[in-house]
Amino acid sequence: MAALDICVVGLGYIGLPTASLLATRGHRVHGVDxxxxxxxxxxxGEIHITEPDLDVLVRAAVASGNLKAALQPREADxxxxxxxxxxxxxxxxxxxxxxxxxxxxxxxxRPDSLVIxxxxxxxxxxxxxxxxxxxxxxxxxxxxxxxxxxxxHCPERVLPGRILYELVENHRIVGGLDAxxxxxxxxxxxxxxxxDVHPTDARTAEMCKLVENSFRDxxxxxxxxxxxxxxxxxxxxxxxxxxxxxxxxxxxxxxGPGVGGHCLAVDPWFVVWxxxxxxxxxxxxxxxxxxxxxxxxxxxxxxxxxFKNPVIACxxxxxxxxxxxxxxxxxxxxxxxxxxxxxxxxxAVEPNVKDFPAxxxxxxxxxxxxxxxxxxxxxxxxxxxxDSERLxxxxxxxxxxxxx
Ligand code: SAJ
Numbered sequence: 001m002a003a004l005d006i007c008v009v010g011l012g013y014i015g016l017p018t019a020s021l022l023a024t025r026g027h028r029v030h031g032v033d034x035x036x037x038x039x040x041x042x043x044x045g046e047i048h049i050t051e052p053d054l055d056v057l058v059r060a061a062v063a064s065g066n067l068k069a070a071l072q073p074r075e076a077d078x079x080x081x082x083x084x085x086x087x088x089x090x091x092x093x094x095x096x097x098x099x100x101x102x103x104x105x106x107x108x109x110r111p112d113s114l115v116i117x118x119x120x121x122x123x124x125x126x127x128x129x130x131x132x133x134x135x136x137x138x139x140x141x142x143x144x145x146x147x148x149x150x151x152x153h154c155p156e157r158v159l160p161g162r163i164l165y166e167l168v169e170n171h172r173i174v175g176g177l178d179a180x181x182x183x184x185x186x187x188x189x190x191x192x193x194x195x196d197v198h199p200t201d202a203r204t205a206e207m208c209k210l211v212e213n214s215f216r217d218x219x220x221x222x223x224x225x226x227x228x229x230x231x232x233x234x235x236x237x238x239x240x241x242x243x244x245x246x247x248x249x250x251x252x253x254x255x256g257p258g259v260g261g262h263c264l265a266v267d268p269w270f271v272v273w274x275x276x277x278x279x280x281x282x283x284x285x286x287x288x289x290x291x292x293x294x295x296x297x298x299x300x301x302x303x304x305x306x307f308k309n310p311v312i313a314c315x316x317x318x319x320x321x322x323x324x325x326x327x328x329x330x331x332x333x334x335x336x337x338x339x340x341x342x343x344x345x346x347x348a349v350e351p352n353v354k355d356f357p358a359x360x361x362x363x364x365x366x367x368x369x370x371x372x373x374x375x376x377x378x379x380x381x382x383x384x385x386x387d388s389e390r391l392x393x394x395x396x397x398x399x400x401x402x403x404x
Contacts, residue, residue: 001191003027007076007108009101011038011069013049013325014118014156015082017163020057023067025192030076031069032104042069050324050352051163073105078188079115081105081129082156084262085122091269093122102129106136111148114184118156120209120263122270126153126202130177152176152185153202155209160261160323171195175205213267214282219253220264221285224292227255231299238404257377257399258292258330260319265289265328293333296375296399300338303373303395310345312338313371315364316378316400317350324352331377334399338375347371351382368394376402 003026008019011033023029033039041048045062047055061067073079083097098119109115115133117126130151134141142148154174158166172189174197176182182199189197200208223241230237241252259265268286272279304310319329326332339346339359347362347370364382368374373395376383379402388403396403 001188004078005076006030006078006080007032007073007105008080008082009033009073009105010081010083010097010119011042012082012084013051013160013163014158015080016042016047016049016058017051017054017158017167018080018082018118018156019067020054020061021164021167022192023061023064024057027066029061029067030074031067032071032073033069034071036071039069039071042067052161053164057164073108075108075110077113079105079109079113080118081116082118085119085125085266086262087266087269087273092273093270095121095125095128098125098129099132102132103136106133106140109133109137109140109149111140114150114152114181114188116185116188117151117153120155120213120267120270121153121206122210123203123206123274125206126151126175126177146178150176150181150184151202152181153205154185154189155205157209157212160320160325168194172197173200173205173208174198175200175202175208177202207271210267210271213264214271214285216253217259217264217268217289218281218285220256220259221288223253223255224258225288226252228292228295238401254401256292256330256401257296257334259289260327260329260331261325262327293330293337296330296334296377296397297337297341299397299399300334300373300375301341303397304342307372310342310373311347311371312342312345312373312375313347313349313362313367314338315349315367315374315376315383315402316380317348317356318352318378318380321379322352322381326353334375334377351380373397376400378402 005028006022007030008015009032011031019029019031038048045059047058081101083101086094088094117129130147140147140149157170174185186197186199227237244250268282272283314335317332335348347367349364349367368390375397377399379400383402
C-alpha cells in the first residue's frame with residue numbers, strides 16, 4: 001500500500017499502538033490527543049501507559065519521523081477515531097468523546113477521505129459520526145444527503161497485555177455506512193494487518209463488538225456465581241472447574257473478585273440500554289459480576305472479626321494481572337471499601353503502579369511481613385511467585401486463584 005497521511009485521534013491504549021504500528025509501516029501519522037502531557041511524552045519517544053513492547057515501538061515510530069503528536073488534527077487520507085466510550089451513572093452510553101472527535105476532525109476531512117471509528121460504540125454511533133462530519137463541514141454532504149467521504153466502523157478487539165500481537169494478528173470486522181465505505185475500509189485494514197478482514201454494515205459491526213464482550217462477561221459471571229455457590233456448599237470451586245473442564249464441550253472461565261476494565265464492565269450495558277426488556281441474561285451477568293466486590297469484602301470482614309486490630313494485605317489493585325490499568329477495577333474497589341472500614345490496617349500492594357494519590361502503597365515484602373490476613377486480588381507475576389512458606393501463619397483469602 002502506498003504511504004498515506006493518517007490522523008489518529010485519541011492516543012490511549014488503542015490509538016497509540018495503532019498510530020505507532022502505522023508509522024513503522026511507512027505511513028505519515030499525525031496523532032492527536034487533548035492532553036498536552038500525552039502529546040509531549042509521545043513526541044519525546046516515550047509512553048504514558050504500560051503495555052509490553054509499546055515503548056520500543058513508539059520510540060522507533062517517533063525516531064523514524066513518521067509519528068508526530070499534536071493537540072489539533074490536520075488534513076489526512078484516513079482518520080481513525082479511537083477515543084473512550086464510557087457510560088453515564090444510569091448506564092446510558094456516553095458518546096460525547098466520539099462526538100467531540102468527529103467535530104474536531106470535520107473541517108480537515110476531504111470528500112476523498114476515509115473516516116474510521118474504532119471506539120467500541122453503541123449501535124448507531126457511526127451514523128452519528130457521519131451526521132456530525134456533514135454538519136460541521138457542509139462540503140462533505142452529497143446531493144443525496146449522504147456523506148461524500150467514506151465512513152466506517154472497525155471495532156478494536158485487542159487484549160490489554162497482548163495489544164501489539166493482537167493488533168496485527170486478530171481478525172477485524174469492518175462495517176461501512178455504505179458498500180463503498182466498507183470496501184475502502186476493508187482495503188485499508190488488509191494493507192495493515194495479518195488477520196482476516198470481514199466486511200459487514202456499520203450497525204452489525206457495532207453490535208458485533210458489544211456481543212463479543214457481553215459473551216465473555218456472561219461466561220465470567222457463570223464462573224463467579226459458581227464460586228459463591230461453592231463457598232456456600234463448602235467446595236473448592238477451582239478444583240470443581242478444573243474437573244468440569246475435562247468434558248470436551250465445557251470451558252468454564254476463572255472466578256475472580258469481579259470484572260473490571262473499560263470494556264467488559266461497560267460494553268454489555270450498551271446492549272441492555274438498547275433492549276432493556278430483552279437483554280435479561282446480559283443485565284444479570286453484569287449484576288452478578290458487580291456483586292462480587294461486596295461478596296469478597298464480606299469474606300474478609302468475617303475473617304477480620306477474630307482480630308482486635310487486623311492487618312489486611314490487599315495484593316493487586318489493577319483490573320487484571322501484570323498491567324497498570326485501574327479503570328473500573330474491582331480490586332481497587334474492594335481495597336477502598338476495606339480501607340473505609342479498617343483504615344490503615346489495610347496494606348495495599350500494587351507493583352505495577354508508581355504514583356497512586358488516593359492512599360499509600362506498601363511493598364509486597366512488608367505487607368507479607370505485617371499482615372494477619374492476605375487477600376490475593378490480582379494474580380500479578382509477583383503474587384504468583386510468593387513462597388508458600390510466607391503464607392503459612394496467615395489467613396489467606398484467594399479471590400483470584402493465585403495460590404491454586
Ligand atoms: N476475568 C475473570 N475471569 C476470567 C477472565 C477475565 O474474572 O476467566 C476478568 C479480568 O480479571 C478482568 C476482566 O475480566 O477484570 C476483563 O479482562 P479480560 O482479559 O477478559 O478482557 P479485557 O477487558 O482486558 O479485554 C476485552 C477483550 N474482549 C474479549 O476477550 C471478548 C478484548 O479482546 C477487547 O478488545 C477488549 O475487551 C476491549 O477493548 O473491548
